[in-house]
Amino acid sequence: MPNDVGHEIADALGTLLRRSTRERIYRRLTEGLGEAVDEVTYPVLSGLARTGPRSAAGLADEIGLDRSGVTRRATRLEQAGLLRREPDPADRRATLLALTEAGRAAIETTRQRLATHIEDSLASWPPGEAQTFARQLRRFVDHGPFTA
Amino acid sequence: MPNDVGHEIADALGTLLRRSTRERIYRRLTEGLGEAVDEVTYPVLSGLARTGPRSAAGLADEIGLDRSGVTRRATRLEQAGLLRREPDPADRRATLLALTEAGRAAIETTRQRLATHIEDSLASWPPGEAQTFARQLRRFVDHGPFTA
DNA sequence: GCATATTGCGTGCGTCGCGCACGCTAGTGT
DNA sequence: ACACTAGCGTGCGCGACGCACGCAATATGC
Numbered sequence: 001m002p003n004d005v006g007h008e009i010a011d012a013l014g015t016l017l018r019r020s021t022r023e024r025i026y027r028r029l030t031e032g033l034g035e036a037v038d039e040v041t042y043p044v045l046s047g048l049a050r051t052g053p054r055s056a057a058g059l060a061d062e063i064g065l066d067r068s069g070v071t072r073r074a075t076r077l078e079q080a081g082l083l084r085r086e087p088d089p090a091d092r093r094a095t096l097l098a099l100t101e102a103g104r105a106a107i108e109t110t111r112q113r114l115a116t117h118i119e120d121s122l123a124s125w126p127p128g129e130a131q132t133f134a135r136q137l138r139r140f141v142d143h144g145p146f147t148a
Numbered sequence: 149m150p151n152d153v154g155h156e157i158a159d160a161l162g163t164l165l166r167r168s169t170r171e172r173i174y175r176r177l178t179e180g181l182g183e184a185v186d187e188v189t190y191p192v193l194s195g196l197a198r199t200g201p202r203s204a205a206g207l208a209d210e211i212g213l214d215r216s217g218v219t220r221r222a223t224r225l226e227q228a229g230l231l232r233r234e235p236d237p238a239d240r241r242a243t244l245l246a247l248t249e250a251g252r253a254a255i256e257t258t259r260q261r262l263a264t265h266i267e268d269s270l271a272s273w274p275p276g277e278a279q280t281f282a283r284q285l286r287r288f289v290d291h292g293p294f295t296a
Numbered sequence: 297g298c299a300t301a302t303t304g305c306g307t308g309c310g311t312c313g314c315g316c317a318c319g320c321t322a323g324t325g326t
Numbered sequence: 327a328c329a330c331t332a333g334c335g336t337g338c339g340c341g342a343c344g345c346a347c348g349c350a351a352t353a354t355g356c
Contacts, residue, residue, distance in 0.1 A: 005270070006263030008282040012289045013168070014194065019294040020165060022212050040313075046162065057333065064170050066315050071335055073313095093322040093333050114293075115154030121293040122153070133284045134156040140281065141160045145262075145269040146167040188342075205304065214344050219306055221342095241304050241351035 029110045036080030037106055044073045045082065045099065049107040053098035055088070070097075082106055176265075177258045184228030185254055192221045193230065193247065197255040201246035203236070218245075230254055 019025075026039045037045065043063045048054060051062070060070040074097050077083035082103035088094035099107070122130045141147075167173075174187045185193065191211045196202060199210070208218040222245050225231035230251035236242035247255070270278045289295075 005278045005282050006265075006267035007259065009266050009270075009278075009285060010259065010262045012282070012285045016285075016289045016294065017165070017168060018191070018211070019289075020161070021169075022294075025294070043166070055333075056335090063166070067334075068316080068336080069314060075335090088333095091323075091333080095334070111155065111158065114158045117154075118157050118293045119154035121291070121295070122157075122288075124291075125287075129284065130153045130157075133281075133288065134153050134160070136277065136281045136284070137157060137160045137164075139273075140270075141164045141167075143269070143272075145266045146164065146170075146173065147269070203304075204306090215305075216307080216345080217343060223306090236304095239304080239352075243305070 029113050030106075033106045033109060034080055034082075036076055036082060037110075041073045041077050042110075044070060044077060044097070045103055045107050048083070048097060048099050049104065053086070053096040055094050056097060059097060077103065177261050178254075181254045181257065182228055182230075184224055184230060185258075189221045189225050190258075192218065192225060192245070193251055193255050196231070196245060196247050197252065201234070201244040203242050204245060207245060225251065 023039065026042065030037045030042065043065075044059065047059050047063050051059075056070045056074065057067055060067045063070075074083055074085070078085060082100055084098050084100050084103075085095045086098055088096050125133075171187065174190065178185045178190065191213075192207065195207050195211050199207075204218045204222065205215055208215045211218070222231055222233070226233060230248055232246050232248050233243045234246055236244050273281075
């Protein structure tokens with residue numbers, strides 16, 4: 001059965017995906033950050049946190065969305081004070097989307113919560129295995145089936 | 149920095165989730181299976197494949213959806229011949245959702261495609277590491293942060 | 297044994313997010 | 327100077343969703 005490993009990983013990924021798209025997860029991670037931060041607007045925040053201030057078009061391309069969607073989500077976040085539109089000094093028709101201090105704080109909070117949650121649930125693993133798993137997972141993500 | 153591993157895994161999972169929800173992935177996996185199989189109806193098919201014939205309510209609960217959504221998706225799949233509604237012999241008000249032979253074949257095709265795709269992209273890994281990664285991933289999914 | 301509550305399903309309705317297409321403004325090229 | 331392109335935001339129609347309702351079948355109370 002040459003495809004054993006593939007099926008094993010595929011099944012595990014399947015349940016992982018299913019579970020992680022549950023709304024509850026987002027709720028717990030974004031609790032208390034204001035109702036503007038939800039599973040819809042989150043990718044905009046986290047995208048900006050990853051790449052820094054950026055045009056709507058570039059961000060749309062990265063998070064796999066239409067430009068109009070980014071515009072609308074950005075507007076919501078802007079009204080909530082988590083995001084700021086600033087004119088691109090190099091191109092006056094462009095507007096850069098940038099996180100405000102509150103936006104960065106919100107992202108950092110969720111990041112910290114998630115990391116802590118993961119660490120807690122891995123506390124019972126044999127020492128060292130969590131590290132090797134993290135390394136392999138990173139490699140799997142970077143050079144694996146979903147690289148493109 | 150005690151949260152290093154947590155952050156490492158969290159970031160990897162983040163990009164993994166982002167990439168795997170890209171529409172292209174579904175397109176490639178479900179290519180040629182008819183337009184009734186898409187990222188909307190897929191969870192219904194795969195849920196039934198996992199658990200066998202089942203009530204709409206139970207399935208809705210598992211895939212994290214309202215009953216009405218399952219009803220509508222099931223109707224689409226039923227019209228495409230991938231799913232069958234059969235009366236529950238034990239409870240005459242209930243209707244069980246069950247895969248037809250075509251439905252099972254469709255799921256099996258995507259499963260096989262995904263497994264092959266994963267195997268291919270892991271071909272360059274050192275021998276044995278794919279196996280250990282698969283085992284650890286399974287454990288991560290079963291006893292990890294998203295178990296509940 | 298019959299009335300009532302409960303369970304299970306499907307459907308109408310309002311809402312929301314999406315992609316598409318258009319208009320407007322600002323650069324770019326000849 | 328003038329067409330042409332690039333970048334944004336908005337109106338529009340579409341599709342999926344959750345909620346609430348109605349109907350049928352079953353469980354429950356007396």
